[in-house]
Amino acid sequence: MKPFPSLFAQNSPDESAGETAENAKDTAGDAAGEVNSFIEGLRPRLEEGWAWIQANASDFSMAVGAWIAVFLVLRIARAIVAGFMRSKKKDRYAFRNVAARLISKTSSFFLLVVSAALVAPFFPIIPEGWGAYARTLAIIIGIIQAAAWGKELLTAGIVGYAHSRAERSGVLTNAVNLIKTFVAIGVWTIALLMILSNLNIEITALIAGLGVGGIAIGLAAQSLFKDLFSSLAIVFDQPFLRGDFITFDDGEYLGDVERIGMKTTRIRSLGGEEIIIANSQLLDKEIRNYRRMDERRALFSVGVLYQTPHEKLRRIPDLIKKAIEDASNTRFDRSHLKEYADSAISFETVFWVTDRAYNVFMDANHEVLLNIHKAFEDEGIDFAYPTRTLHVESFPEAGGGEK
Numbered sequence: 380m381k382p383f384p385s386l387f388a389q390n391s392p393d394e395s396a397g398e399t400a401e402n403a404k405d406t407a408g409d410a411a412g413e414v415n416s417f418i419e420g421l422r423p424r425l426e427e428g429w430a431w432i433q434a435n436a437s438d439f440s441m442a443v444g445a446w447i448a449v450f451l452v453l454r455i456a457r458a459i460v461a462g463f464m465r466s467k468k469k470d471r472y473a474f475r476n477v478a479a480r481l482i483s484k485t486s487s488f489f490l491l492v493v494s495a496a497l498v499a500p501f502f503p504i505i506p507e508g509w510g511a512y513a514r515t516l517a518i519i520i521g522i523i524q525a526a527a528w529g530k531e532l533l534t535a536g537i538v539g540y541a542h543s544r545a546e547r548s549g550v551l552t553n554a555v556n557l558i559k560t561f562v563a564i565g566v567w568t569i570a571l572l573m574i575l576s577n578l579n580i581e582i583t584a585l586i587a588g589l590g591v592g593g594i595a596i597g598l599a600a601q602s603l604f605k606d607l608f609s610s611l612a613i614v615f616d617q618p619f620l621r622g623d624f625i626t627f628d629d630g631e632y633l634g635d636v637e638r639i640g641m642k643t644t645r646i647r648s649l650g651g652e653e654i655i656i657a658n659s660q661l662l663d664k665e666i667r668n669y670r671r672m673d674e675r676r677a678l679f680s681v682g683v684l685y686q687t688p689h690e691k692l693r694r695i696p697d698l699i700k701k702a703i704e705d706a707s708n709t710r711f712d713r714s715h716l717k718e719y720a721d722s723a724i725s726f727e728t729v730f731w732v733t734d735r736a737y738n739v740f741m742d743a744n745h746e747v748l749l750n751i752h753k754a755f756e757d758e759g760i761d762f763a764y765p766t767r768t769l770h771v772e773s774f775p776e777a778g779g780g781e782k
Contacts, residue, residue: 442498450487450494457482457490477535481528489524492517518577526570533562558611606642609658613639618662623670624737627661674710675732675740681751682723682763691760692716695726698758702750703730708743723763 464479495517537558619625619636625646626633634648644661646654683695696714703711710731717727730747732740755762 445498446491446494449497450490453490453494454487457485472535477531480535481531484527484531486520486524486527488520492520515577519574522570522573522577526566530563530566533566534559537562605659606657609662610639610641612662613644613658618666619668620670623668625669626667627664629665630667632656669737670735672735673733675735675737676712676729677732677740677744677747678727678729679748680717680725680727682720682725683755684761684763685719685724687724687760691758692724694758695760698754698760699726699728699751702754703728703747705750706743706746708733708739709747722765 461479461482464475464482466473466475466479469476495513613619621636621639623636624634625636632646632648632654634646634654636644637647637653638645639658641658643655643657646656648654681695681699683692695716699714700711703709710733712729712731714726714728717725719725732743734740734743
C-alpha cells in the first residue's frame, strides 16, 4: 500500500516533470477515448443511413433531383424579384428597397429547407429515426432566417426613422449606428435563446446570468448610458436641431446649436465661446427654441406730456399704426392709451415682425421707432420724460432772523 503523501512534502523537479507528463498523457488518453466513443456511436447511424440509401436508390435520386430543381427555381426567383423591387431612385428605407433587402437576405439554407418541405409530400422517404433530426435542423434554420428578417424590418422601421431625423438634427451618424447595434444584439440574442431551447438546453440560468450582467454594466456606465439615451431622445423628439438658436438655464446660456453628439451638445454663444453641456443635463432644463417662431412679437410704451390736447391724444394710436405699417416686415396688432403715469400719459403698442431672424426684428423695430418720432414731430406732440414741479408757498424775508 502506497503511503499517503504529506501535505508539506516537496517533490523533486524530476518527479514533478514526470507527474506533469503522466497527467498530460492521461488527459490526452481520455480525450481520445471520448472521440472514439462518439465515432463508435455515430458509425451505426451512418451505416444505417447508407444502407437505406442503397435500398431506396431510385426514390432517393428522384427526391434529390426534385429538391435541387426546386431549390434552383427559388434562387432564380429570389434574384429576379429582388432586382425588380430594388429602386435606386427611392430612399434606402423606402418600402420597395426594404422589401428587396428582405428578399435578398433570404439565405440559401432557408431555401433548401423550403425546397425540402415542398418536395417531401411527394417523396415521403425520410428514413426511420432521421425525421426528428431533420425537423430540429429545419427549425434552427427557420429561426436564423426569421431573425435576419426581423433585424432588417426593425432597422427599416426604427433606424430608418431615426436616420432621417438624425440628418436634420445634426446628430452624429454614430448614434444611428448604435441603434442598429442594439437592434442586432436584441434580435440575435432572442434567436440564440430560441435555438438553445429547441435543442433541449436549459436556458433559465443563462437568462439569469445575462440579467445580472446587464445590471452590473448598467450601474457601471450609468452616466454614459444616460447621456446616450438622451441623444436618442433628441433624435426622436427633436426639441432643437443643428443651427437653432436656443436659450436654457433661465436664459443664462444662449447661442446657436453647432453639433449634437452621443454624449454632449455643443453651442456657440453670442460671445463666441463654445458651450459644451451633457445631453442629459441639457434635457433636464427648460429650453427656449427661437427658431421655431414664425413671427416675433414686439411690445413698447410711449409717453406724452399731460399738456397734450385731447384731439391729438385720440390721433396717437392711428399715427403709431401708420408708422408700423410703413415699416418693412411688420404687422400691426394694437395700440391703446394704457395709463396716466407719474410723468406722462402712456400708450402701449404691440406689433409683429413677420421674420424670425433677430437682425430683421431689430431692423424693423428700429424703423418703427423712427417713424413714430417723425410722426410726433410733424404733429407737434412732445414726448414726456421724468419731471418734477416744486411749488413754493413763500420765501423768507431778506435779512430776517431771530430777534
